[in-house]
Amino acid sequence: MADKRIGFIGAGNLAQPLITHLLEAGYELFLYNRTSSRLSPFADKAQICASPAELGKQVNIVFSLVADDAALQNITEGLQGVLSGLQPGGIHVSMSTVSPACIARLHQAHQQKGCILLSAPIMGRPEAARNRAIHICVAGDETAKQQVEPIFRDMGARQIFDYGADPTHASVAKLGINFLLASAIEAMAEAFRLVESNGISTETFYRMITSTLFSCPAYQGYGRLILDQGYEPAQFSLRLGLKDIRLVQEAAASQQVPVPLAEIIAQHLKQALEKGWGEKDWSAFTALVMGKA
Ligand SMILES: NC(=O)c1ccc[n+]([C@@H]2O[C@H](COP(=O)([O-])OP(=O)(O)OC[C@H]3O[C@@H](n4cnc5c(N)ncnc54)[C@H](OP(=O)(O)O)[C@@H]3O)[C@@H](O)[C@H]2O)c1
Structure with missing residues (x-):
């Protein structure tokens, strides 16, 4: 049976x-967020903690x-970080998309304190999370993974992909997914522009690709978003x-793996950021690719 008394740090999108x-599933939650x-x-349903250490x-x-x-x-390790509060045997499940190098460093720091770090980044946007349709890549200590699996389910995870005992592996897998997504977004925008420049209906083209060879959520969701230019409010x-594309580049460089596509996408994202679009949806860079900015 899952431990129903747990902590959660972060309260972003x-x-x-x-x-x-988790609250609906009856957990006794201890929460912390930098901006309280x-x-x-959640103030009347959970305990709000003053610091990660207190949590x-x-x-x-x-x-x-x-x-x-x-x-x-x-x-984790900052002033009043969670690692200074956790008792030996404590489990910290990092669900952020971060670098494998960061996970490796923190894995060691947890081990030195007799604690466990699991890496469990998420696939799925806030809308998917609301619909209990996220997926999780997880890696780290076997027993700890078994302990937290029911909690992942209660959070709304549909599928959980186990990447083994090395927590950095789940982080690399997550970067791989985001690289694929960004590439699909870039490729769709370029194809839409080509179609449009010939006076062809992008709507017909969108219907064709998303009901035939590319009938999957990534193309359906982002294709619609690109055509509607529905970049606000941002889900991601x-x-x-x-940040994620730069992490892909760093992770690839550390293994001497060339990722030329990532460089093209990073340039487009950087140009969009310089236009002040940092808080728009990440697919907003397609306005530049499609010549609509
Ligand atoms: N949104 C998505 O679609 C999506 C999908 C899959 C994975 N992810 C990943 O999930 C993570 C969270 O994404 P999000 O969209 O929820 O981001 P978000 O809405 O920007 O929230 C970021 C969270 O991080 C906290 N934070 C930022 N800098 C901090 C610092 N220096 N010290 C302590 N806390 C800090 C923020 O605290 P404040 O409230 O104080 O700013 C907030 O709780 C990211 O790693 C992202 O890549 C997101």
């Missing part, structure tokens, strides 16, 4: 629906879902999208 599901006002929807003292299992390497480092910000 993706974390909010997960916290809601973002926790106000870590209350529970044996902590989930975190924060922006990037710096944020994860901060809530362009600022974080650029």
